[in-house]
Amino acid sequence: MQHPMKAVLALAMLAAGSVQAQSNVTIYGILDTAVARVTNTNADGDGVTKMPSLTGSLPSRIGFRGSEDLGGGLSAVFALEAGIAPDSGTMGQGNRLFGRQAWVGLKGKWGTVSMGRQPNMTFFATLKSDVLGPNLFAIGSIDPYFPNARSDNAIAYLGNFDGVVAGATYSLGRDASATGGPAATGCAGESAADPQACRQATALLGYEVKGYGINVSLDRLRGGVGAANGLTSSRHDDRRTMLNGYYMIGATKLGGGAMLRRARAATGTVESNLYYLGASYPITPMLTFDAQAARKDVKASGNDTSMLVARLTHFLSTRTAVYGALGWMNNHGTAAIALDAGGTAGAGMAQSGAMAGLRHVF
Numbered sequence: 001m002q003h004p005m006k007a008v009l010a011l012a013m014l015a016a017g018s019v020q021a022q023s024n025v026t027i028y029g030i031l032d033t034a035v036a037r038v039t040n041t042n043a044d045g046d047g048v049t050k051m052p053s054l055t056g057s058l059p060s061r062i063g064f065r066g067s068e069d070l071g072g073g074l075s076a077v078f079a080l081e082a083g084i085a086p087d088s089g090t091m092g093q094g095n096r097l098f099g100r101q102a103w104v105g106l107k108g109k110w111g112t113v114s115m116g117r118q119p120n121m122t123f124f125a126t127l128k129s130d131v132l133g134p135n136l137f138a139i140g141s142i143d144p145y146f147p148n149a150r151s152d153n154a155i156a157y158l159g160n161f162d163g164v165v166a167g168a169t170y171s172l173g174r175d176a177s178a179t180g181g182p183a184a185t186g187c188a189g190e191s192a193a194d195p196q197a198c199r200q201a202t203a204l205l206g207y208e209v210k211g212y213g214i215n216v217s218l219d220r221l222r223g224g225v226g227a228a229n230g231l232t233s234s235r236h237d238d239r240r241t242m243l244n245g246y247y248m249i250g251a252t253k254l255g256g257g258a259m260l261r262r263a264r265a266a267t268g269t270v271e272s273n274l275y276y277l278g279a280s281y282p283i284t285p286m287l288t289f290d291a292q293a294a295r296k297d298v299k300a301s302g303n304d305t306s307m308l309v310a311r312l313t314h315f316l317s318t319r320t321a322v323y324g325a326l327g328w329m330n331n332h333g334t335a336a337i338a339l340d341a342g343g344t345a346g347a348g349m350a351q352s353g354a355m356a357g358l359r360h361v362f
Contacts, residue, residue, distance in 0.1 A: 024066050024067050024068060024069075025064065025065075025066035026064070026065050026066060027062070027063070027064055028062075028063050028064075028065070028361075028362065029060075029061055029062040029063060029361070029362050030058050030059070030060055030061050030359065030360070030361050030362075031060050031084075031086060031359070031360050031362075032055070032056040032057055032058045032059070032060050032086070032357060032358070032359040032360075033051060033056055033060070033086040033087065033357055033358060034051065034052060034056035034057070034136065034323075034355050034356060034357025034358070035049065035050070035051055035355070035356060035357070036049070036050060036051075036052055036136060036340055036353060036354070036355040037049045037353060037354050037355075038338070038339055038340050038343060038351055038352070038353035039351055039352050039353070040345060040346045040349040040350065040351045040352075041338070041343065041344050041345060041346070041351075042344060042346050043346045043347065043349075044346075045346065045349070048343075051087040052087065052136055052340060052341070052342065052343075053085040053086075053087045053088060053090075053342070054085070054092075054136070054181070054341050054342045055134050055135065055136050055147070055341060056135075056136055056323075056355070056357035056358075056359065057135050057136070057311070057313070057321075057323050057325075057357060057359055058133070058134060058135075058359060059083055059092065059100075059134055059147070060083070060084040060085070060086045060092075061081055061082060061083050061084060061092075061100055062081070062082050062084060063079065063080060063081035063082065063100070063101070064078075064079070064080045064081075065077075065078065065079045065080075065081075066078055067107070070106075073108050073109055074106060074107070074108045075106070075107045075108070076104070076105075076106060076107075077104070077105050077106070077107045077112065077114070078103065078104040078105070079101045079102075079103055079118075080098045080101065080102055081098060081100035081101040081102075082096075082097060082098050082099065082100065083096075083099050083100045083183075092180070092183065093148075093177065093180050093183045093184065094177035094178070094179045094180025094181075094183060094184040095179065095180065096177060096180075098117070099117075099177075099180070099183065100150070101116075101117060101118055101119065101150070102116045102117045102118075103115060103116030103117060103118040103154075103156075104116060105156075110159060111157055111158055111159025111160070111166075111167075112156075112157070112158050112159070113155075113156070113157050114155075114156045115154070115155050115156070116154065117150060117151070117152045117153075117154065118150060118151065118154055118156055118169070119149060119150050120149050120150060120151045120154065120156070120169040120171075120200070120202040120219070121158075121167050121168060121169055121202035121203055121204035121217050121218075121219065122145070122146070122149040122202055122217055122219045122240060122242070123146075123149035123150065124158070124165075124167065124204055124217075125204055125206075125215055125216075125217035125242050125244060125257075126146055126149075126242070126244060126257065128208065128213055128246050128255065129213075129244040129245055129246045129255035129256060129257050130146070130244075130255060130257075130276065130278070130292075131253060131255050131278035131279060131280040131290050131291075131292055132278060132290055132292050132309060132311065133147070134146075134147035134341075135309070135311060135325065136325070136340050136341055136355055137307075137309045137311075137325055137326075137327030137339050137340060137341075137353060137355065138292065138309060138341070139274070139276050139292070139294045139307070140341050141307070141329070141337060141338060141339060141340065141341045141343075142274060142294060142296050142305060142307060142337055143259070143261075143274060143296075144181075144182030144183075144341065144342075145182070145240075147341070148182055148183040149202075149219075150183075151169055151171040151174045151175070151200050151202070152171060152173055152174055152175055152176050152188075153171050153172040153173040153174070153176075153189065153190060154169045154170065154171040154172075154174075154200075155169065155170050155171075156168070156169040156170075157169075158204075160208075163207050163208055163209045164206075164207055165204065165205070165206045165207065165208050165215060166204065166205050166206075167203070167204045168201070168202065168203045168204070169200070169201070169202045170199075170200070170201050171189070171198075171199060171200040171201075172189055172190050172199060173187065173188045173189025173190040173191075173197075173198045173199070174187055174189060174198050174199070174200035174221055174222075175187045175188070175198070175227075176188040178226070178228075181342055182341075182342065184228075185227055185228040185229060185231075186226055186227055186228050187221075187222075187223065187224045187226075187227035187228070187231070188224070189224055191224070194224065194225075194234050196222055196234040197222065197223070197224035197225065197233075197234040198222060198223070198224040198227065198234070199222045199234075200219075200220065200221045200222065201218075201219075201220050202217065202218065202219045202220075203217065203218045204216075204217045205217075206245075210248065211247070211248045212245065212246065212247045212248065213245055213246050214243075214244070214245035215243075215244065215245065216241075216242065216243050217240075217241075217242045218239075218240075218241055218242075219239065219240040219241075219242075220237055220238070220239045221237060221238045221239075222234050222236070222237050223235070223236035223237060223238075223265070229263070229265060230263075230265030230266045230267045231263075231265055231266075232265075232266050233266070235264075236264050236265050236266060237263075237264055238261070238262075238263045238264075238265075239261065239262050239263075240259055240260070240261050241259070241260045241261075242257055242258070242259045242260075243257060243258050244256065244257025244258070245257065251281075251282050252279060252280065252281045252282070253279065253280040254277075254278075254279050255277075255278050255279075255280075256275075256276055256277035256278065257275075257276055258273065258274070258275050259273070259274040259275075260272075260273055261273070261274065270298065270299075271298075271299040271300075272296055272297060272298045272299060273296070273297045273299075274294065274295070274296045274297075275294065275295050275297075276292060276293070276294040276295075277292070277293055277294075278290065278291060278292030278293070279291055279292075285315075286314060286315045286316075287312070287313070287314050287315070288312070288313045288315075289310070289311070289312050289313075290310070290311045290312075290313070291308075291309065291310045291311070292307075292308075292309050293306075293307065293308050293309075294306070294307040295307070296337070298335075301333065302332055302333035303331075303332060303333035303334050303335040304332045304333070304335065305329065305330065305331050305332065305335050305337045306329075306330045307327070307328065307329050307330070307339070308327065308328045309325060309326070309327040309328075310325065310326050310327075311323060311324070311325040311326075312324050312325075319360060319361045319362065320358075320359070320360045320361075321358075321359045322356075322357070322358050322359075323356070323357055323358075323359065324354070324355065324356045324357075325353075325354070325355045325356075326352075326353070326354050326355075327339045327340075327352065327353045327354075327355075328350065328351070328352050328353075329345065329350065329351045329352075330350045331345060331347070331348050331349055331350065331351070332348065333348055334347045334348055335347070335348065336348070336349075338351065339351045339352070339353045340353055340355075
């Protein structure tokens with residue numbers, strides 16, 4: 001067993017004792033695993049059957065969260081959350097101990113201020129409008145940043161005032177890990193030689209109530225020496241501007257959005273637009289059907305991509321569910337976006353896939 005996993009288990013046992021002593025500490029988690037089959041994984045048109053490590057319908061994890069009442073409406077709050085790859089039992093997010101979240105903060109009627117590694121405003125912007133979320137087949141395959149919108153070394157604020165949602169994050173070094181696939185980009189920052197290297201700022205403003213919501217978000221990642229995706233200097237940056245929302249028709253949710261992206265990297269500037277629209281329909285209290293369509297248009301290029309996904313989830317209980325999904329990703333030009341998150345696709349080739357899995361929440 002790896003040392004990071006031993007540490008997680010030790011903390012779990014320690015926290016279990018705390019739960020008995022005080023009710024404001026919670027241990028929680030998700031175990032979700034699936035088997036998927038996808039076609040055209042390379043230029044030869046080969047397919048593959050596999051058990052994905054990144055996600056099935058939701059990424060697997062174990063976490064600890066809690067609060068302490070400090071009086072006068074003020075509370076201390078924290079979250080520690082470790083990602084788990086259930087296919088192999090290894091840690092996620094580049095083998096980080098708490099790669100999903102590790103932050104502490106203060107919460108009052110005015111909102112929450114927190115510091116540490118934490119989800120940023122791009123994560124919260126898509127939380128309610130993306131009906132598939134971090135599903136293996138979803139818009140996170142088109143832009144892997146969506147399900148990994150977290151920032152190291154971040155100071156954050158988030159508040160909700162009768163439906164008006166406002167928040168921002170500022171990171172002094174957005175991603176210290178250089179391993180772990182799309183969750184790691186190797187931009188540690190906090191450099192005396194280049195104070196702007198690897199800095200990141202995100203912002204969110206919206207209105208969300210039970211029946212509907214709309215928000216706009218901004219996200220700017222700066223580059224640094226050795227960073228991934230060609231952002232090898234603080235003069236390089238990656239900007240995302242998003243408008244998205246959701247609307248409830250009875251128990252059915254409609255959600256969609258648009259993202260304008262401009263990446264200025266060492267290899268040049270690339271601009272693209274991503275659009276998505278989905279619906280979540282509860283057929284019965286124990287059976288839910290989700291569907292989503294998306295398209296990525298790359299400006300001044302024919303390398304565009306379209307996606308269609310459908311998923312059916314049957315709840316065996318409030319905590320356990322089985323699910324199945326079908327998906328199709330159509331690449332044009334030299335685009336090679338895989339249908340399954342973290343997978344591969346032949347350049348310019350359409351890819352189809354099927355998945356079946358089991359999820360348990362505790």
